Amino acid sequence: MTVITLDGTGLALEARPGESLTETFRRAGLMMRDGCLRGGCGMCRVRVVSGTITLSRTVCEQALPLADRDQGLTLACRAVPTSDVTVAIPPDGKLRCVTPLLTALARHQSSLIGDVMGQPVAIRSGPLPELVPA
Amino acid sequence: MGVVRLGYIHVRVTDIEEAKKHYCQTVGFRLVKDEGKRVFLKGWDEWEHHSVVLEEGGIGVIKLGYKVAKADDLEVIEAKAKTFGVAMERMSAGDNLETADGLRITLPSTHTIELYHNMTVTGSDVGRINPDVFPRDLVGIGAPRIDHALLGCDNVNETEKFLIDVFDFYQVERLVPDLEHQDVSLATWLSSGNRGHDLALIQGEGYSGKLHHFAFQLQEWSDILHAGQIMSMDDVPIEMGPTQHGITRGKTIYYYDPSGNRNEVFADGYTAQRDRPTIIWTADHLAKGINYVNRTLAEAFTTVLT
Incomplete structure (x- = not known):
């Protein structure tokens, strides 16, 4: 099982095999700033703080320069975790909860992840829609 | 001609x-x-x-x-x-x-x-003699042809003047800052025949040389919905629509190809005429002009060109 920890939010999400970060976020009722969802526009940039990802498709230099990749930046729509990862979404990435029902479910699952792995995952309490200030 | x-x-x-x-x-x-x-x-x-x-x-x-x-x-x-x-x-x-x-x-x-002026004619799939109205083996959306392109431009006025003076396009619609500046084009829709546009331009810093989208032609509103259904089946990311443009009155879906180039399926609005007075849209009505029904614009729509 692969776990995506969202840096600074205390939220950990279970990633399904082959799923992009964006797909995991959406399945957890979360949205962030994005555009083409094809790796072409570069709007869904996030930073991989720890762990490893692979790009599921060729991403062109125009959308994500190699120099940026070297600094840990990637595109959420094309990034697929290859290990447990911690991902930081920049403020202009506007991460927000749009479907509290799904986020609550994801929190429940992530609390189970902690049990299963024997390493409790910190879950921040508080109103769900305020997961991250817009 | x-x-x-x-x-x-x-x-x-x-x-x-x-x-x-x-x-x-x-x-x-x-x-x-x-x-x-x-x-x-x-x-x-x-x-x-x-x-x-x-x-x-x-x-x-x-x-x-x-x-x-x-x-x-x-x-x-x-x-x-x-x-x-x-x-x-x-x-x-x-x-x-x-x-x-x-x-x-x-x-x-x-x-x-x-x-x-001359490309080899290989014929359409329904032929030229007593043709059927569509081929029986259409795949997916089954788009009959390409339609138009919208290109990015640092200075729309300059390029539209070229297209009008040299290519003999005429201006069907124009986006301007406000009614006091109707001679300033922020975007322009140009036609050579009776279509709402054959080529359009949108202004933005660094946009020159870039593509906003190119479109495939469909015939009817129901074809646009059908296209959207196929896109959902194939996990194609849709940016806007199905909806109607105020500008050109075309029916539309904007979506992205697998590389992130923006495409559109487009079904014509009205018949354009050379002597029809140019329609003016003011910038404060841009969202209505682009997305007449919902009046919202995705952030990427005016910021992402490839």
Whole structure:
């Protein structure tokens, strides 16, 4: 099982095999700033703080320069975790909860992840829609 | 007669196999020539050899081909273009597959436009004699043909003047800052025949040379919904629609190809006429002009060009 920890939010999400970060976020009722969802526009940039990802498709230099990749930046729509990862979404990435029902479910699952792995995952309490200030 | 229509568009894609699958299985275009890293496609109702060229390596537009009615038109346009001092050259037969000689012009917006008057006619899928109204073996959306392109531009006024003066396009609609500045084009919709637009331009810093989208032509509102249904089946990311534009009154969906080039399926609004007074949209009504029904614009719509 692969776990995506969202840096600074205390939220950990279970990633399904082959799923992009964006797909995991959406399945957890979360949205962030994005555009083409094809790796072409570069709007869904996030930073991989720890762990490893692979790009599921060729991403062109125009959308994500190699120099940026070297600094840990990637595109959420094309990034697929290859290990447990911690991902930081920049403020202009506007991460927000749009479907509290799904986020609550994801929190429940992530609390189970902690049990299963024997390493409790910190879950921040508080109103769900305020997961991250817009 | 001058320019007749958008005849072909040549774009870059990051993965040729994925692009082929999308444009053939989802859009429903037919592969007419496969050179490995470059492929040539056409729609079922197009009679010339090809209309879409996909080339692997990056994203964005390489060039657009506009058909002119007569060989003489090339000389007329060449003479007019000289007065503008733009980069221009004659292209030879064979520079483009199955295409005769023509004229290659760099617009003030830096886009490459090729004017041609003769491409090999291979016929549409329904033929010319007592044709059926569509082929029985349509795939996916089954788009009959390409429609138009919207290009990015640092200075719309400059390039639209060129297109009107040299290509004899006329302006169907125009986006202006406000009613006190109706001579300032922030975007322009230009036609050569009776379509709402054959070529459009949108202004933005650093937009010159870039593609906002190119469109596939559909006939009706129900075709637009059908296209959306196919897109959902194939996990195609939709940016807007199905909806209607205020501008041109066309029915539309904006979506992205597998590389992130923006495409549109578009069904005509009204019939444009050369003497119809140009319709003006003020910038404060942009959202209504683009997305008449919902009146919202995705952030990417005016910020992402490839």
